[in-house]
Amino acid sequence: METLPEKTNRLPQTLPEKRQSAAVLLYSGTAKAIEVRRAMVELPEVAKALTPVEKYIFVASTKKQIAEIDDETLIAKTGQMFRFIAMDVGFIIPTENRDDWTYICTRLLDLLKRYYSQLTLSEVKLAFELLITGELDDYLSKDRDGNAERRHYQQFNADYFAKVLNAYCRKQNQVIGKAYTALPEPKKELSPEQIRYYRNQSVMTCLMCFMRYKYTGRLVFGLTDEMFVYNWLFGVGLADEVKETEDDRKEAYNRFLARAARGFVNEFTVYHVRKQGTQSPEIDYTAFEVARRKEIKRTFDRMIKDEIYIYHYLRFEK
Secondary structure, eight states: OSSSOOOOOSSSSSSHHHHHHHHHHHHHHHSOOOHHHHTTTTTTTHHHHHHHSHHHHHHHHHSSSSSGOHHHHHHHHHHHHHHHHHHHHHHTEEEEHHHHHHHHHHHHHHHHHOOOSSSSSHHHHHHHHHHTTTTGGGSSBOTTTBBBBBOTTTTTSSHHHHHHHHHHHHHHHHHHHHHHHHOOOOSSSOOOOHHHHHHHHHHHHHHHHHHHHHHOOOOOOOOHHHHHHHHHHTTTTOOOOOOOOOOHHHHHHHHHHHHTTTOOOOOOHHHHHHGGGGGEEEEEEEHHHHHHHHHHHHHHHHHHHTOGGGGGGGOOOO
């Protein structure tokens, strides 16, 4: 693929080893999604499975995420990027009052940092390129004539940006899913060293999640961290069994409605979930996740209050 990210020392250099490493990362559940994609980007199976446009989308998703960029750099880069995007889509940049354009840029940057920090700046630029070429038409709302609503009506604002980026995210999810499907499953037999490494990674994940919560009050989990942390707490007898409440189902229902409002759920599913409310089976797993997170927080709070020495409950393999 084009414009590949820098290689890291962690990945083997031979193609079979790269293939196996990427597959292990994907199926182990211990790595962040972006780390998996960065390991997959050089694999020929992934390149063959994607169209030229899809390759650009996949490669763009492996760059440095907005959340990883410091504010000074972000302000400098987005200022120019917003100007170029405005020119591409035909928006007339205000010249009489420079404060208007400054406000637009500040507002859009806040939007990116708050709601789209998992994207890369390359993806933001690519989203509007795909908009112009019609690649996002299937993911945009339709006007009264049934055509994709691409126009900005001289409103280069948060609503317009969110509409385009939400459409891009749906397209991106489809592309990434296609790439994952192309990746072969890892060999079933892992070496003792690999087994030890991934087990210790899971233990370290549990330790870091607890320490972060203890000293910052922030309960932050990666892609599958929450599952590993709860299973550990329950396995050592610190956490209770997850029991969801009606409040958990209400929160899960509200999360579903929020996703539906952003266009991530088809109208048929939305209709049936609204009809059944908090009793809809569609929100069962989300309700379980809400209850599980609350149980983890309650357990962490008890551990901190009782001054439990966490290392007595962690087992690193040597």
